[in-house]
Amino acid sequence: MTTNRITVVLSQTRSKNPGKRRLEEDIATALLLEPGIEFAVTPNVYDLSPGDTGLLYLNSVRGHLVLLSWQYPRAAHWLLDRNGISGKQGVTMLKSLGAEDDEEGGDENEERGIGPVETLDRYIFCLDLRAYDDASVYVDEIKRIAKEASVKLVPLTGLLTVSNQGDSKPDLFQRFSDLEKKGAGPIALGESKALRWYPVIDYSRCTNCLECIDFCLFGVYGIDHKDRILVENQDNCKRGCPACSRVCPENAIIFPEHKTPAIAGAPGEGPGGLKIDLSKLFGAPSAIELAAMERDVELVKDGRAAVGLSVGIPLRQAGKAATEKDDLDKLMDELDSLDI
Amino acid sequence: MSDHYIFLMGKYEAQIPKDRLYAPSHMWFRAEGAAYRVGFTAFAVRLLQDVYFLDWTVEPGAVVTAKQEIGEVESSKAVSTLHAPSDGTLLRFNRELMKDPTAINVDNYGAGWLFDFDPKDALLLTAEDYIRRLEGTWDETQRQIKGQMND
Numbered sequence: 001m002t003t004n005r006i007t008v009v010l011s012q013t014r015s016k017n018p019g020k021r022r023l024e025e026d027i028a029t030a031l032l033l034e035p036g037i038e039f040a041v042t043p044n045v046y047d048l049s050p051g052d053t054g055l056l057y058l059n060s061v062r063g064h065l066v067l068l069s070w071q072y073p074r075a076a077h078w079l080l081d082r083n084g085i086s087g088k089q090g091v092t093m094l095k096s097l098g099a100e101d102d103e104e105g106g107d108e109n110e111e112r113g114i115g116p117v118e119t120l121d122r123y124i125f126c127l128d129l130r131a132y133d134d135a136s137v138y139v140d141e142i143k144r145i146a147k148e149a150s151v152k153l154v155p156l157t158g159l160l161t162v163s164n165q166g167d168s169k170p171d172l173f174q175r176f177s178d179l180e181k182k183g184a185g186p187i188a189l190g191e192s193k194a195l196r197w198y199p200v201i202d203y204s205r206c207t208n209c210l211e212c213i214d215f216c217l218f219g220v221y222g223i224d225h226k227d228r229i230l231v232e233n234q235d236n237c238k239r240g241c242p243a244c245s246r247v248c249p250e251n252a253i254i255f256p257e258h259k260t261p262a263i264a265g266a267p268g269e270g271p272g273g274l275k276i277d278l279s280k281l282f283g284a285p286s287a288i289e290l291a292a293m294e295r296d297v298e299l300v301k302d303g304r305a306a307v308g309l310s311v312g313i314p315l316r317q318a319g320k321a322a323t324e325k326d327d328l329d330k331l332m333d334e335l336d337s338l339d340i
Numbered sequence: 341m342s343d344h345y346i347f348l349m350g351k352y353e354a355q356i357p358k359d360r361l362y363a364p365s366h367m368w369f370r371a372e373g374a375a376y377r378v379g380f381t382a383f384a385v386r387l388l389q390d391v392y393f394l395d396w397t398v399e400p401g402a403v404v405t406a407k408q409e410i411g412e413v414e415s416s417k418a419v420s421t422l423h424a425p426s427d428g429t430l431l432r433f434n435r436e437l438m439k440d441p442t443a444i445n446v447d448n449y450g451a452g453w454l455f456d457f458d459p460k461d462a463l464l465l466t467a468e469d470y471i472r473r474l475e476g477t478w479d480e481t482q483r484q485i486k487g488q489m490n491d
Contacts, residue, residue: 278420279422281366281384281387282365282366282384282421282422283406283422283424283425284409284420284421285407
């Protein structure tokens with residue numbers, strides 16, 4: 001194995017959608033023939049548990065890593081981080097779903113957040129498989145990353161470690177290598193899993209305000225020995241309930257499989273962003289009300305009493321009063337000229 | 341005496357007919373048999389502008405609770421979820437709108453009705469109260485929209 005190999009892992013869709021399956025197969029076929037690229041397929045990484053082959057494999061990779069998944073890159077990156085697979089966020093040329101032309105908010109957020117505990121000195125590139133239908137777009141981008149890795153990124157210690165550890169790899173890794181040599185198709189890491197549901201924290205945004213731990217009444221959150229928030233008991237989390245994500249003031253809590261982009265880790269802050277959202281005018285509950293309603297449903301299911309807005313509701317909403325005083329009535333006329 | 345009130349949105353005059361009741365979520369209610377026919381007020385339509393797409397996420401006959409999400413609307417200016425105006429039963433949807441929602445823009449108080457609804461304990465406003473409410477919340481509403489424009 002040479003030092004400039006990169007590892008590409010494809011996290012499969014949960015869905016039976018033939019279009020999605022085909023895209024996965026096309027990418028796999030192309031990458032298996034590609035020199036300098038180690039390629040593996042795993043069930044949706046979100047559904048994996050510690051000890052599952054897919055996670056063991058991902059953890060064994062010390063060099064640059066490309067993860068192809070059906071999730072927002074931000075969700076995928078912090079999902080890996082949660083599982084101890086850390087690295088700097090690699091910059092991809094591909095667009096993600098929901099990305100604006102220029103995302104400027106990101107940097108500010110990174111400064112606000114407490115950051116990950118420790119980061120391996122290598123790059124992780126998360127590519128969103130929902131963004132393009134054409135396998136060659138992904139294959140070309142991966143080739144570009146591989147090329148760049150072999151030229152510029154080689155001095156990073158992460159890559160050297162791979163070769164150093166080459167002999168002491170776990171057996172399972174060896175097994176996959178054998179499979180590959182026999183031409184047995186892509187390395188498949190385990191069968192598809194039961195669908196899971198739990199939050200993933202984006203530590204580049206999280207300020208450790210601990211509002212989530214106050215709000216969640218199911219004991220999902222905890223703090224580590226450094227008093228940092230963490231998802232301690234992920235399986236206490238209630239399927240379908242994204243309430244803590246709504247109360248998070250930094251939008252740092254991601255449910256990668258939730259239907260609402262802002263909750264599933266879309267870039268930027270609010271949902272959509274492209275158009276004005278009038279949902280509140282048409283009776284939508286506020287994020288806090290909605291979170292409390294969702295939490296109540298789960299409490300009642302567990303045979304506990306609903307608590308509504310009486311427990312763990314942050315007070316920060318107060319005082320968010322009008323910040324600007326200007327000629328508001330011109331707004332309607334401005335709206336007409338607004339190009340959306 | 342006029343049969344409607346006018347609420348001024350910039351230069352636009354939103355008409356609020358006096359012959360029906362209103363929900364604070366900008367829907368009108370007109371008695372239809374034992375239940376009510378429900379639609380968007382001129383205020384709502386003015387904010388939405390051209391409606392492109394309307395979808396309901398609950399079935400006709402569904403028993404809903406206040407604020408429950410019942411559908412989605414997309415227009416030239418906005419995309420929004422729609423919510424039950426109160427507890428009650430959604431009897432039927434205006435099927436014409438599913439094919440072509442333009443009646444919402446052309447005739448929001450008539451052919452552009454949204455659904456028939458049998459409310460339970462709904463707190464409905466008179467046209468006068470609705471106008472007063474619009475006046476009380478107009479600055480805040482504009483600020484909300486403006487905030488989104490500046491994001």
